[in-house]
Amino acid sequence: MPASPGLAGKTAIVTGASRGIGLAIAQRLVDEGARVVITARKAEALEAAVAELGGPDKALGIPGRADDAEHQADVVRRAVETFGSIDLLVNNTGINPAYGTLMDLDLDAARKILEVNAVGTLAWTQKVVGAWMKEHGGAIVNVASVAGLRPAPGIAFYGASKALLIHLTEELAVELGPDIRVNAVAPAVVKTRFAEALYTDREEEVAAAYPLKRLGLPHDIAGAVAYLLSDDASWTTGQTLVLDGGLTLSGGV
Template sequence: MLEGRVALVTGGSRGLGREMVLGFAKAGADVVIASRKAASCEELAEEVRATTGRRALPYAVHVGSWEGVTAMVENVYKAFGRLDVLVNNAGIAPTYPSLDEVSEELFDKVIQVNLKGPFRLAALVGSRMARERGGSIINISSVASIRPTPGDLPYAAAKAGLNTLTAGFAQAFGPSVRVNTIMAGPYFTDISRGWDLEVFQEMANRMPARRGGEPHEIVGAALYFADPASSFTTGAVLNVDGGQSVLR
């Protein structure tokens, strides 16, 4: 499905990112695993090599750093000579006691990781893809972008911005580069450790799926957008959220 392709996944060492890395590798792609923790990236890279035989490049980077992501793109092209799939998955959603107590540091950090980094990566990679052989950019957004709450407002605003970037970059880099968004719902990843499970279950009981998602359940949508099977799909936002977005 993805033989001969190279895919870069930010936030790739755990959670949804880890599952997408494994899914791409199993589909035949070589992978770049990017996150802040070098050891976690290398551990997953070793697993990819051992279980799939694909090349795997671990790369430690803070995606909110303009210089950091610029250097990463250059190093990926030096290592592989190409990049066919970019997944902007890295994200943070820190909690805070009240909106008036959101610090400037927290706000800036949320915007840097969830919006600034994806903008810079998509701009660099998309421009290069458009000049060369084309490709696919996949942004991982959140239902919070259309259903914000007081408890996740900076994060929700950043993800809403990511939805907007999807539409703009799809126009900028078409027709050879497709840019799409997966709007994720509640998944049982590291972030879910901070949930009030009783409150979550009350909400989940009103969702069509009646439950939260398992990380591997994001992979099918990611493979669709990465593969030429989605050749006429760009600028799209696909909800993979157990139906959370349709709740009244």
């Protein structure tokens, strides 16, 4: 595919990108001419992802915990050293270690969810803006969820963290404009390892609630993120693009 004028030659950091949605986003950005710095916890998985993305000329993988401040600083520093800029940031990392009611939720798990899904996103944004975007501009996309738009029984606190992320997106868009755009995407269930518990052994039943009668695929999200990062979305900021196969139209989450 030809390189997009909005992405060619730019550098992106994509967190949580050794597989699933993050890797699909990284691949789409590379396909459109960008270079990517990807993060995840496991070094071996990152090495495989870098090879899939085209090797060290296209991608750099740096293992570490997404909520670790030293890891964040190292990624930002090495991105500039390796590729010369940080024009784009995709805050994709998210966790949901708990399933059940809020009354049964372990509060340490709740704190960890907030630390990674919301506070971590703010931390990555602060570091990237301070190191590059404040002087040069850029575009940021946060990966939220339809669970952040309405009640989501069973994953309620995860949904609350994503609601906070959506609000942070709006606040950051106001604060960082006009030279830095900040948007979000809110997917429904996408067929990844992260979401397997939501559809395994009952995919047809789950998909029946969607007007488009299928679950999402990682490339469905990747294309939307690439658009929001590109110059085609140059008059778009503070928005959350719902990517749900029509699910929320019928009252689902």
